[in-house]
Amino acid sequence: MQQDRANTEQLSVELAPLYASGQMNALQQRLEVASGELGGRMMVLDLSGKVQADSFSELNGSRVELPEVLSILVSGKTIDYGVHKTTTGEQTNSVLRFLRPYDQNSEWVGYATSALTTSGITIGVLIFASPIQEMMERLFTLQDQMVFYFLIAAAAALIIALVFSRIITRPIASLTRSIQRMGRGDLSVRVPVRGSGELRKLSETFNTMSEKLEMLDKSRNQFVSNASHELKTPLATMKILLESIIYQPEMDEGLRTEFLTDVNEEINRLNLIISDLLALVSMDSKTLRLNRTTFNFSQLVSDSVERLKPMATKRKQEIKVQLGDRCEMYADFAKLTQVVYNIMDNALKYTPEGGTVRVRLIRSGRDAILTVSDTGPGIPKEDQALIFDRFYRVDKARSRDTGGTGLGLSIVHQMVLMHGGNVSVDSEEGQGSTFTVELPIHQA
Numbered sequence: 001m002q003q004d005r006a007n008t009e010q011l012s013v014e015l016a017p018l019y020a021s022g023q024m025n026a027l028q029q030r031l032e033v034a035s036g037e038l039g040g041r042m043m044v045l046d047l048s049g050k051v052q053a054d055s056f057s058e059l060n061g062s063r064v065e066l067p068e069v070l071s072i073l074v075s076g077k078t079i080d081y082g083v084h085k086t087t088t089g090e091q092t093n094s095v096l097r098f099l100r101p102y103d104q105n106s107e108w109v110g111y112a113t114s115a116l117t118t119s120g121i122t123i124g125v126l127i128f129a130s131p132i133q134e135m136m137e138r139l140f141t142l143q144d145q146m147v148f149y150f151l152i153a154a155a156a157a158l159i160i161a162l163v164f165s166r167i168i169t170r171p172i173a174s175l176t177r178s179i180q181r182m183g184r185g186d187l188s189v190r191v192p193v194r195g196s197g198e199l200r201k202l203s204e205t206f207n208t209m210s211e212k213l214e215m216l217d218k219s220r221n222q223f224v225s226n227a228s229h230e231l232k233t234p235l236a237t238m239k240i241l242l243e244s245i246i247y248q249p250e251m252d253e254g255l256r257t258e259f260l261t262d263v264n265e266e267i268n269r270l271n272l273i274i275s276d277l278l279a280l281v282s283m284d285s286k287t288l289r290l291n292r293t294t295f296n297f298s299q300l301v302s303d304s305v306e307r308l309k310p311m312a313t314k315r316k317q318e319i320k321v322q323l324g325d326r327c328e329m330y331a332d333f334a335k336l337t338q339v340v341y342n343i344m345d346n347a348l349k350y351t352p353e354g355g356t357v358r359v360r361l362i363r364s365g366r367d368a369i370l371t372v373s374d375t376g377p378g379i380p381k382e383d384q385a386l387i388f389d390r391f392y393r394v395d396k397a398r399s400r401d402t403g404g405t406g407l408g409l410s411i412v413h414q415m416v417l418m419h420g421g422n423v424s425v426d427s428e429e430g431q432g433s434t435f436t437v438e439l440p441i442h443q444a
């Protein structure tokens with residue numbers, strides 16, 4: 001294009017004298033030669049824009065109104081260049097499609113114009129029209145290719161972004177689904193623990209949480225079913241006893257009284273179970289507060305021993321008590337009474353007739369330590385961790401005879417924990433058991 005411009009300018013200098021002096025044949029010949037050499041069409045226009053000479057000898061007399069012509073004739077430029085697309089539709093402006101009249105399609109044409117001057121005055125315009133279709137086509141192909149590659153690159157970027165975002169969000173999405181499942185009541189859900197960092201931690205935390213929830217749910221169900229079972233047993237016994245009385249009107253007076261006494265005992269048992277359950281539930285829901293007062297713990301222990309003496313006497317058992325000095329404590333009197341009573345009650349209950357129960361209380365620093373040892377059957381090692389669970393009984397059949405529900409030690413455990421203390425068991429099968437309760441005295 002630069003070359004077209006330079007050639008046109010050079011030729012305009014050469015042609016100006018011919019045009020100025022009206023040598024139109026010479027001008028025409030020169031145009032045709034140049035047109036052949038440069039591969040385009042050459043035209044000379046007068047000041048009104050009419051074609052005066054045309055290398056193709058077709059358009060003489062017609063008007064050319066290209067902007068590149070006007071810029072010279074009107075705006076006073078000396079050279080100009082422009083590119084136009086000639087279309088078949090533009091019949092009136094037919095000069096724009098003169099280059100290849102047979103071509104039905106539109107064409108790109110480059111127009112180089114240069115003023116013809118004599119002594120600095122413009123007397124006409126030289127136009128060089130060269131086909132640049134091929135170049136434009138290459139340009140467009142290049143453009144198309146660029147658009148194509150751009151689209152491919154954009155699509156690839158989009159796919160990569162999508163893949164990455166899926167990789168990043170997949171664990172979160174799976175976690176969300178698991179939480180939703182859990183919200184619908186399925187506590188068995190676990191998420192796979194993958195990767196590293198925060199997401200891994202989150203998955204692990206979620207799994208720990210759901211495990212705990214599941215365990216809690218199971219133990220709650222267990223508790224409810226055990227409690228119902230425990231309540232049903234005395235009810236069933238009472239029903240049998242009462243039905244016997246109802247359906248045997250001529251029953252012996254003595255037997256009837258015995259049956260009614262049994263019913264009364266079952267009612268007492270039910271009462272005990274229910275108050276134990278209520279105590280446990282209220283400790284669970286944290287509504288039960290410690291009602292602390294200052295009292296002598298040694299006194300509390302010896303009072304409990306006194307209460308249990310009749311039972312020991314009946315079972316021909318001996319209670320040996322070894323209490324240190326006064327042991328002032330700031331704690332919940334009623335709850336600690338129950339703790340001591342439950343442990344001693346077990347010791348007497350599970351020790352066979354003629355056995356011995358030793359009760360010892362010492363002060364050790366800021367703790368009061370109570371130990372209750374018996375000469376009973378002992379507790380198997382595998383059961384020792386479980387006896388503080390609700391409703392747990394080592395020998396179900398044996399405990400049934402002695403009337404146990406399996407709640408006593410879990411109440412002890414809860415109450416000691418509430419006081420910030422600790423309860424443990426040490427036992428060998430066949431050699432008796434020792435229960436140890438450590439309690440902070442909270443007194444100077």
Ligand SMILES: Nc1ncnc2c1ncn2[C@@H]1O[C@H](COP(=O)(O)OP(=O)(O)OP(=O)(O)O)[C@@H](O)[C@H]1O
Pocket residue numbers: 342346347348350351374376377378379387392393394395399403404405406407408409410433
């Ligand atoms: N001193 C002991 N010697 C042998 N076994 C014991 C002793 N204390 C507790 N156990 C065992 O531990 C189980 C749990 O005791 P816990 O006091 O919780 O329940 P329980 O005595 O059966 O019933 P409850 O105390 O509710 O009336 C008992 O059933 C018994 O098998």
Ligand SMILES: [Mg+2]
Pocket residue numbers: 342345346404408409
């Ligand atoms: Mg008990």
